[in-house]
Amino acid sequence: MGFVRNIKYFCGKEYFETDLFELADMRERGRKIRKPKTEKSSVDQKRRNKKRAERKLLQEIMTNFTRADIFQTLTFDKEHQPTNAKEANKEFHNYIRRLNRRRKKIGLPPAKYKGVLETKSGKYHFHVVISGGISRDEMEEIWGKGLANARRLKINDKEIMQKLVKYLLKESRNEEKFKSRIISSRNLEKPKVTKTDWRFSHRKLVELAGLTDCAEVWEELYPGYAFIEAESTFNELTGWHITVKMSKKEGET
CATH class of the missing domain: 3.30.70 (Alpha-Beta Plaits)
Known part of the structure; x- marks a missing residue:
C-alpha cells in the first residue's frame, strides 16, 4: 500500500512551496529515492534538470533576500x-x-x-x-x-523573480562551465524543509491534481498563505506530482 508525501519548503518569512506526490513502496518512507543515472540525459530530462535548477535558485533567493536588497x-x-x-x-x-x-x-x-x-x-x-x-x-x-x-x-513579484532566475541561469547549457562561474557567499541559509506522510490519501491527491487553479482550496489547506500558482504532472510510473507556490498573507505572523 502506498502513501502520499507532502514536502514543504519555507523560504524566508514570506514565501512557501510544497510538493505532493505518492510513494508506492512503504520501505521508502523517510528515505530519498535515487534513480539510476544514465550516460546522456534526454531532451526531456535536460528540461526537467533546468526547471529543477531554476526552482532551487528561486528558493535560495527567496530564503535569503528581501525587498531591501x-x-x-x-x-x-x-x-x-x-x-x-x-x-x-x-x-x-x-x-x-x-x-x-x-x-x-x-x-x-x-x-x-x-x-x-x-x-x-x-x-x-x-x-x-x-x-x-x-x-x-x-x-x-x-x-x-x-x-x-x-x-x-522586487521580491514580492514572483513573476519578475522567476524571470530573474531564468536570466541568471541563461548560460547554464554548458553545465560544467556554468558551475565554475557561480558566485555565492558562505552565509546563505537554506530553506526550512519539512516532510509529512499520510495526511492525504491517494484519492485526495488525484482530486487535488485537478484543482490547481482553485486558490481557495490551497489557501484552506495551508492557512496563512496566499495562493500564487500550482502545477500537476502525471507519470505512468510514479503517478501524480503537484507543486504549489504561495506567499505569506499580509498581517500574518
Missing part, C-alpha cells in the same frame, strides 16, 4: 577589463571585502550574495543578487572598476 550588474571599463575568469573573480571578491569593511563600519553584517560571472564578446561582467543597506551610488564607488548598475529586488 538589490540586483546588481557589475561591468569592467576598458582600463580594468580582466583577461580571464580567475582575474575577474579576484576583482569581485576584492569588491566584497571592501564592501564588507564599509558595512561593518556602519553596523551592518557581511553581505549575502548569489550570482554568476558571464562573458560577452570577450568581456567579463557579473550579475548578482546582493544585500542592500548601502546606497547604490556608494556601492558603485566601492566597485570602482566600471559601472555598477543596480535596482531594488
Whole structure:
C-alpha cells in the first residue's frame, strides 16, 4: 500500500512551496529515492534538470533576500577589463571585502550574495543578487572598476523573480562551465524543509491534481498563505506530482 508525501519548503518569512506526490513502496518512507543515472540525459530530462535548477535558485533567493536588497550588474571599463575568469573573480571578491569593511563600519553584517560571472564578446561582467543597506551610488564607488548598475529586488513579484532566475541561469547549457562561474557567499541559509506522510490519501491527491487553479482550496489547506500558482504532472510510473507556490498573507505572523 502506498502513501502520499507532502514536502514543504519555507523560504524566508514570506514565501512557501510544497510538493505532493505518492510513494508506492512503504520501505521508502523517510528515505530519498535515487534513480539510476544514465550516460546522456534526454531532451526531456535536460528540461526537467533546468526547471529543477531554476526552482532551487528561486528558493535560495527567496530564503535569503528581501525587498531591501538589490540586483546588481557589475561591468569592467576598458582600463580594468580582466583577461580571464580567475582575474575577474579576484576583482569581485576584492569588491566584497571592501564592501564588507564599509558595512561593518556602519553596523551592518557581511553581505549575502548569489550570482554568476558571464562573458560577452570577450568581456567579463557579473550579475548578482546582493544585500542592500548601502546606497547604490556608494556601492558603485566601492566597485570602482566600471559601472555598477543596480535596482531594488522586487521580491514580492514572483513573476519578475522567476524571470530573474531564468536570466541568471541563461548560460547554464554548458553545465560544467556554468558551475565554475557561480558566485555565492558562505552565509546563505537554506530553506526550512519539512516532510509529512499520510495526511492525504491517494484519492485526495488525484482530486487535488485537478484543482490547481482553485486558490481557495490551497489557501484552506495551508492557512496563512496566499495562493500564487500550482502545477500537476502525471507519470505512468510514479503517478501524480503537484507543486504549489504561495506567499505569506499580509498581517500574518
